Amino acid sequence: MKIACVLGQGFEDSEFRVPYDRLKEEGYQVDIIGVKAGEELKGKKGKETVKAEKGIDQVKPDDYDALLIPGGQSPDHLRVDKRMVEFVKAFDKSGKLIAAVCHGPQLLIAAHLVKGRTLTAWQTIQDDLQQIGANVKDEPVVRDRNWITSRKPDDLKQFSDAIVDALEGGDEARAQRPSEPAAHP
Amino acid sequence: MKIACVLGQGFEDSEFRVPYDRLKEEGYQVDIIGVKAGEELKGKKGKETVKAEKGIDQVKPDDYDALLIPGGQSPDHLRVDKRMVEFVKAFDKSGKLIAAVCHGPQLLIAAHLVKGRTLTAWQTIQDDLQQIGANVKDEPVVRDRNWITSRKPDDLKQFSDAIVDALEGGDEARAQRPSEPAAHP
Numbered sequence: 374m375k376i377a378c379v380l381g382q383g384f385e386d387s388e389f390r391v392p393y394d395r396l397k398e399e400g401y402q403v404d405i406i407g408v409k410a411g412e413e414l415k416g417k418k419g420k421e422t423v424k425a426e427k428g429i430d431q432v433k434p435d436d437y438d439a440l441l442i443p444g445g446q447s448p449d450h451l452r453v454d455k456r457m458v459e460f461v462k463a464f465d466k467s468g469k470l471i472a473a474v475c476h477g478p479q480l481l482i483a484a485h486l487v488k489g490r491t492l493t494a495w496q497t498i499q500d501d502l503q504q505i506g507a508n509v510k511d512e513p514v515v516r517d518r519n520w521i522t523s524r525k526p527d528d529l530k531q532f533s534d535a536i537v538d539a540l541e542g543g544d545e546a547r548a549q550r551p552s553e554p555a556a557h558p
Numbered sequence: 559m560k561i562a563c564v565l566g567q568g569f570e571d572s573e574f575r576v577p578y579d580r581l582k583e584e585g586y587q588v589d590i591i592g593v594k595a596g597e598e599l600k601g602k603k604g605k606e607t608v609k610a611e612k613g614i615d616q617v618k619p620d621d622y623d624a625l626l627i628p629g630g631q632s633p634d635h636l637r638v639d640k641r642m643v644e645f646v647k648a649f650d651k652s653g654k655l656i657a658a659v660c661h662g663p664q665l666l667i668a669a670h671l672v673k674g675r676t677l678t679a680w681q682t683i684q685d686d687l688q689q690i691g692a693n694v695k696d697e698p699v700v701r702d703r704n705w706i707t708s709r710k711p712d713d714l715k716q717f718s719d720a721i722v723d724a725l726e727g728g729d730e731a732r733a734q735r736p737s738e739p740a741a742h743p
Contacts, residue, residue, distance in 0.1 A: 446631060449682050452682050452685075453681060453682055479682070482685070482686060482689065483682065483685055485689070488689075496638060497634050497637050497638055497664070497668065500637075500667070500668055501667060501686055501690070504667065504670070504673075504690045505686075505689045505690055
């Protein structure tokens with residue numbers, strides 16, 4: 374399973390690091406995708422500096438099984454680029470997992486996907502979402518079909534757990550699977 | 559005439575400096591209002607560092623004739639504070655001039671004021687505004703009743719001109735004044 378992590382300048386350091394490390398530990402390949410390959414991306418707190426392994430022009434949504442969108446200033450920078458917005462749209466169209474935290478849902482807004490969906494985000498973005506017509510919950514993790522969203526760094530453990538669970542076909546996936554016929558006694 | 563300038567961490571340096579200096583040159587008093595009095599506020603480009611002259615708990619909208627909202631990361635930080643949001647609401651309720659540039663309109667969104675209004679903003683915020691139901695124009699300066707909005711640092715000269723013009727009772731104010739009876743020949 375390959376996961377695309379879209380990242381831009383000023384990402385919230387831990388919102389990249391915590392789920393990224395967790396997914397790598399679980400054995401998943403996670404590619405850091407920036408606007409431009411090789412660009413040095415700095416976290417807003419100055420704790421993390423990472424290189425964009427691939428540029429958005431080098432990747433196709435078909436290459437990946439899931440999308441991770443860390444927060445901070447990164448999502449607002451990324452959504453200036455129409456290719457990033459199209460990339461996000463394609464994941465939702467094919468029903469692939471999208472995990473977004475904090476300001477991450479700004480990319481979902483830019484992709485015009487949030488109206489009528491249930492999600493959470495950073496508190497100021499929660500209000501944007503509500504006004505656009507999303508069903509907003511102020512909870513650590515919100516799952517809605519192929520979406521997993523969280524609010525802030527404090528939620529990262531639960532956010533990461535939920536992503537791993539979904540990739541393993543848990544929870545929501547289980548709930549949507551037709552129930553097994555009851556075993557005969 | 560006294561102008562309130564609301565400012566938080568990571569403001570776009572020139573979007574504070576250019577209109578601030580222009581308004582001071584024109585003889586207006588401009589107070590820098592932060593979440594907390596005395597807080598040192600740094601511009602996102604590291605070019606400007608200013609002190610919050612007053613805290614939001616020390617000021618009343620009645621003390622001021624107009625409101626200036628520079629962009630950058632500042633508006634999203636400020637709108638976390640309900641007192642800031644109420645401060646903005648009060649200016650609009652009394653029909654006082656509100657001038658916002660770039661990400662500045664995020665505070666107008668948080669004050670639930672944008673639906674049906676005509677304005678501009680930074681390109682990513684333009685899309686947020688459209689989805690919320692505002693009438694968005696991609697122009698250097700947009701005037702709608704008591705609002706003056708601009709998109710980015712390149713627009714600052716025109717933005718500042720429009721603010722000064724409005725404070726002097728120009729343009730929109732002139733257009734809304736009942737026409738004089740025609741002079742007899």
